[in-house]
Amino acid sequence: MSERILISMMSIPRLAPHMRLRHDKARAQWTIQAPERSFVLDPVAHAIVSRCDGVAQLDAVVADLCDAFPGAPREVIEKDVIALVQNFVDKSVMQA
């Protein structure tokens, strides 16, 4: 049995295989399509998930988000990113 993965700034997350990031035209929103469920991504969540490509380390993702959202303090972004990625990893939507 595998252990729970804890997310840190050193993690390199990506969507799990067969999770599809998809723009839902009918409802004008981004979603992740997952086995028998669908996650709606608000613009912040989409900004995070779309940067998690399995190459970038989370500190680089955070740095990139700081550039994209200059109004938000880095520690807030960092907290949001960790919380979102941890939640998606726990749900097997992302891997790290």
Next chain:
Amino acid sequence: MTALEPPLALLAELTHRCPLQCPYCSNPLALEKPANEMPTADWLRAINEAAGLGCLQVHFSGGEPTVRRDLEELVAGATAAGLYTNLITSGVALDAKRLTSLTAAGLEHVQLSFQDSGAEIGERIGGYEGAHAKKLATAKLVRDAGLPLTANFVIHRQNLHHLTEMLDMAVAIGAHRAEIANVQYYGWALKNRAALMPSRTQLEEMTATVAAARARLEGVLVIDYVVPDYYARRPKSCMGGWGRRFLNISPSGKVLPCHAAESLTGMAFDNVRQRSLAEIWRDSEAFNRFRGTDWMPEPCKSCDRKEIDWGGCRCQAFAITGDAARTDPACGLSGDHARLVELAAGEAEAAADGFVYRRYGAG
């Protein structure tokens, strides 16, 4: 009245043929004859229309969907239409070659049913000898193909003592997700309710076991748990609201708001071979009959949960009271609730374990 929302998912019941005979099958008692099944071209058109209407996922189901030789073609069509594709299967009729061609067609997820954690009880419930070993072999094929796997367990009085073993098995076969689904009592399951209904104490133990397993398996296994609503205080949000999220197409092309809707005798359903899916979703009498909140009686009408549970389940209201427009008897505020609980408790205690198996002509 809020604006009509587009549907999220299509349940495509390709056939009612199935090698298994589970006594709680969600198919209607009057099973559709193979000769009445829609041909490939009609299914492809319906799938494309569903995607155009706003559906994001298609679940290929049955009966046993793999008995349709054109399943690969339908999966490929759904993939091309941008739909997330899920196969809901018993796993007894799948070999490596077939799974390879389904994966090549774009299949993205497999939900494999188990009737128990072991062969003895599982094969008695499914009425199919040798099923368990075949299912385990299919699980391995699915994982070897790199596809995510959900292990589905329908749970009831005759297998609930194996709940922990079911969850352990789900982890052992590499499932990402397990569904522990208590039987919902319509159609075949209603016919077999006395053989399936758990007691309230059994349900409470089950719920505690699931809660503990969820904590233990966080990040390892996602557990979806469907409770039997006879013992609930408030009804389930059935289908997320009638005509609000889901479309179901029967083997012959009937478009239903849920897979049990054909149990509502006296209701007519449009066929996708005669009308477009968009038209049926928007205008059909069946979809509009219980859509939204305008149809609701009291106590639903003035309930602050009416846009949470949408009045519960129409098929259950019909099955218990004979009137589909009544408040779901699963709701503690329904005048029929006490009778429902008494009925459940009585059947759980009587423990009559014989089944009426799901077969053509047996309903």
